[in-house]
Amino acid sequence: MRALDIIRTKRDGYPLSREAIDAFVSGVTDGTWPDYQVTALLMAIFLKGMSLDEATALTQAMVDSGTRLDLSDLLRPENGSMPVDKHSTGGVGDKTSLILAPLAAACGCLVPMMSGRGLGHTGGTLDKLDAIPGFRTDLSVAKLRKALAATGCVLIRQTAEVAPADRRMYALRDATGTVASIPLIAASILSKKVTEGIGGLVLDVKVGSGGFMENLDDARELSRWLVGIAERSGLRTQALLTRMDTPLGRRIGNATEVREAIHTLKGDGPKDLEDLSVTLAARMVVLAGLADEDGAEPRVRDALGSGRGLEKFRQVIAGQGGDPRVIDDPSLLAVADRESLVMSPRTGVITRIDAGRVGRAAVVLGAGRDRVDAVVDPGVGIDLLANEGDTVSRGEPLIRVFYRDSGRLEAALEHLRVAIEVGDTAPAPRPLVLETIDIRTAKV
Ligand code: URA
Numbered sequence: 001m002r003a004l005d006i007i008r009t010k011r012d013g014y015p016l017s018r019e020a021i022d023a024f025v026s027g028v029t030d031g032t033w034p035d036y037q038v039t040a041l042l043m044a045i046f047l048k049g050m051s052l053d054e055a056t057a058l059t060q061a062m063v064d065s066g067t068r069l070d071l072s073d074l075l076r077p078e079n080g081s082m083p084v085d086k087h088s089t090g091g092v093g094d095k096t097s098l099i100l101a102p103l104a105a106a107c108g109c110l111v112p113m114m115s116g117r118g119l120g121h122t123g124g125t126l127d128k129l130d131a132i133p134g135f136r137t138d139l140s141v142a143k144l145r146k147a148l149a150a151t152g153c154v155l156i157r158q159t160a161e162v163a164p165a166d167r168r169m170y171a172l173r174d175a176t177g178t179v180a181s182i183p184l185i186a187a188s189i190l191s192k193k194v195t196e197g198i199g200g201l202v203l204d205v206k207v208g209s210g211g212f213m214e215n216l217d218d219a220r221e222l223s224r225w226l227v228g229i230a231e232r233s234g235l236r237t238q239a240l241l242t243r244m245d246t247p248l249g250r251r252i253g254n255a256t257e258v259r260e261a262i263h264t265l266k267g268d269g270p271k272d273l274e275d276l277s278v279t280l281a282a283r284m285v286v287l288a289g290l291a292d293e294d295g296a297e298p299r300v301r302d303a304l305g306s307g308r309g310l311e312k313f314r315q316v317i318a319g320q321g322g323d324p325r326v327i328d329d330p331s332l333l334a335v336a337d338r339e340s341l342v343m344s345p346r347t348g349v350i351t352r353i354d355a356g357r358v359g360r361a362a363v364v365l366g367a368g369r370d371r372v373d374a375v376v377d378p379g380v381g382i383d384l385l386a387n388e389g390d391t392v393s394r395g396e397p398l399i400r401v402f403y404r405d406s407g408r409l410e411a412a413l414e415h416l417r418v419a420i421e422v423g424d425t426a427p428a429p430r431p432l433v434l435e436t437i438d439i440r441t442a443k444v
Pocket of ligand 1 (some may be wrong): 179184185186
């Protein structure tokens, strides 16, 4: 099929056939479609949309552009009926993967978790893992299978063979204003998850200023598409829409978030982070068929309370070449040598800590990247010393910043002073999980 005919079809608002979508993705992958034709079709999709069938075909073609793991031979009876994973659309302070993957594995799940780097104000799991001395995320297929067989859990990066069409398409979308298309976002996310060889997927779709979707309607729409496409691609899927208007936990930055994840696995973490990690891990346990709705959470809490989750994390770190001593001595993780405090401007109660602003402050400090090729500093970061709803006095320290460069510090402080609001009335408590969407409720 000619590229020009495919572009004209979508430009004029007609659906693309499976054959047309396959031809497009082949052309993206082997380079026979030049950038201007790829972006013309991406813009046509952005403007005219896609049906669920088209988006599912696109996802499948993107999966087929690379290799897909087959883990069926590693699945033992104690792992349940299928390997499972979780994907988050990204948030500020979101280190749940480091907690829930070991917890789910300690409950028996087989968890082949492939993650990406952070971009913009949301952090990335790979950047956090890179903060653990020696930890390797670039495992060959043979090594990841060996590590998975040994511990039940691997935390790795997407290799060049994973959905290569997505890499070129995402770069072109980024440069042409076509990222914010729900079918394209859903196909991009799921093409990478399907390659993991999983059968069940829990989605954490963040809603709020620190997330990819700022309001509930958009998050709901993305979740419905994600669930619809994932189920049609053979993954049992559940999406939890969770609050990301304020940072998750109290630490933002790479090494500092690993420290907080370790504290949480020791039972000593902030309640919001612990609760969300347990909730998501319990969903994975249910999808794997290892417990029913009522039995899953107690099982995960037992893995947490008994220290089995922590031991699993230690094994995962050692199995991937990292220094497992960080578990007992988190001071082995990097920390920038200069500190600054943000003080409360008045006496009152903290009414808001804005996740988007805190995330941008972290990027400015060097904890995240605003360009794909920016280098991240594991030791810089932000510790929140108070929570929303806390009563504070004028001059009391609210935020501690670890930094290296004073120019960057000043820019970060500008964001942080606006991020935290002190008023007269405590905000009403809000639930962390706002909604759950699965194939019965997705209405697709
Ligand atoms: N994350 C992805 O992996 N792809 C998108 O298109 C958007 C977010």
